Amino acid sequence: MKKWIARFIAMLAILILAGCGTSQTKTKNPVDKTSSTQLKKDASSKTAIPTVFIHGYGGTVNSFGGMIQRLEKKGETKKELVITVEADGSLQVDGQLSQKKVNPSIQVLFAANKDNEWNQTEWIYAVLKYLKQSGVDQVNIVGHSMGGVSSLRYLTTYGQPEDAPKIQKLIAIGAPFNDFTDTADDQTIDELLQNGPSQQSSRYTDYSSGIANVPKMTNFLLLAGKSEEQATSDGTVPLTSALATYALLKAHGNQVAEQIFTGQNAQHSQLHENSAVDKAVAKFLWQ
Numbered sequence: 001m002k003k004w005i006a007r008f009i010a011m012l013a014i015l016i017l018a019g020c021g022t023s024q025t026k027t028k029n030p031v032d033k034t035s036s037t038q039l040k041k042d043a044s045s046k047t048a049i050p051t052v053f054i055h056g057y058g059g060t061v062n063s064f065g066g067m068i069q070r071l072e073k074k075g076e077t078k079k080e081l082v083i084t085v086e087a088d089g090s091l092q093v094d095g096q097l098s099q100k101k102v103n104p105s106i107q108v109l110f111a112a113n114k115d116n117e118w119n120q121t122e123w124i125y126a127v128l129k130y131l132k133q134s135g136v137d138q139v140n141i142v143g144h145s146m147g148g149v150s151s152l153r154y155l156t157t158y159g160q161p162e163d164a165p166k167i168q169k170l171i172a173i174g175a176p177f178n179d180f181t182d183t184a185d186d187q188t189i190d191e192l193l194q195n196g197p198s199q200q201s202s203r204y205t206d207y208s209s210g211i212a213n214v215p216k217m218t219n220f221l222l223l224a225g226k227s228e229e230q231a232t233s234d235g236t237v238p239l240t241s242a243l244a245t246y247a248l249l250k251a252h253g254n255q256v257a258e259q260i261f262t263g264q265n266a267q268h269s270q271l272h273e274n275s276a277v278d279k280a281v282a283k284f285l286w287q
Contacts, residue, residue: 047101048102049168050136050139050140053067053105054108054143056143056147059110059144059147061082064144070278074282078102078105079106080097080105081104081107082106083107083108087111089123093130099135106131117146117150117153124154128164137166138165138167138168140167140168140171143172143175144272145175145237147175149175151170152177152214153207155213156207156214166217166218168218169220171220171281172220172223176242178200178203178238179241180241181201181204183238193243193246196244196248211248221256221280222256222257222258223260223277225260225270227266229262234268236267243260246258
């Protein structure tokens with residue numbers, strides 16, 4: 001009798017263990033299926049349009065290196081090219097575009113990284129002509145500080161030349177479009193966005209003179225920072241300067257959006273290290 005009871009208990013234990021194994025298998029499969037579906041969805045939403053990252057005055061490979069690496073880690077993009085523009089305008093190219101739908105990123109470096117915006121404008125044109133020759137018809141641009149200034153100067157100067165790709169989207173991060181003129185004492189941010197800056201620098205008037213050249217199909221995102229709630233700048237560039245071209249672009253017929261970030265990570269040189277800025281950039285470009 002005792003042997004029969006022992007056998008019964010052993011068989012019951014085996015059945016219980018088998019049931020636990022089945023349960024684990026059932027809970028694992030739905031998770032894997034969901035993950036696979038999500039991966040397919042993410043892949044299908046990507047394009048082969050490259051995004052060109054252009055640093056600011058005195059910038060280096062580190063200026064956008066961190067942002068690209070973080071976005072790459074999240075699966076938002078894939079860094080495929082680094083293009084260094086020498087002082088004479090010649091290009092040193094490291095990498096190759098795959099032409100695959102991976103939201104490819106291109107980091108542009110200026111060897112003469114403290115040169116003026118007019119030379120930078122010509123260097124941007126040289127990069128875009130190279131990309132056109134490589135079979136690229138459309139690009140996005142992300143420019144920090146002077147990189148944003150020179151990118152808009154390129155558009156107001158050249159518009160949409162046939163030997164360069166169309167610029168689909170342009171993000172300017174902390175770009176002093178109205179130089180370092182702060183009009184916060186004269187107007188609110190809402191008034192600035194409605195009417196433009198109350199005082200205009202020569203840089204801004206250049207943009208005004210060339211606005212007719214800017215393709216209306218180009219969409220813009222202007223990002224600005226302030227170190228604290230009551231501050232009127234990111235410690236270097238006034239809010240009213242970083243957002244100065246909003247009204248000008250909107251009146252011209254471009255789609256334009258703006259966003260202001262607040263806190264220590266919104267300081268001028270920290271904007272491209274700010275995870276909230278990363279998120280805004282990814283959303284505007286790829287989502």
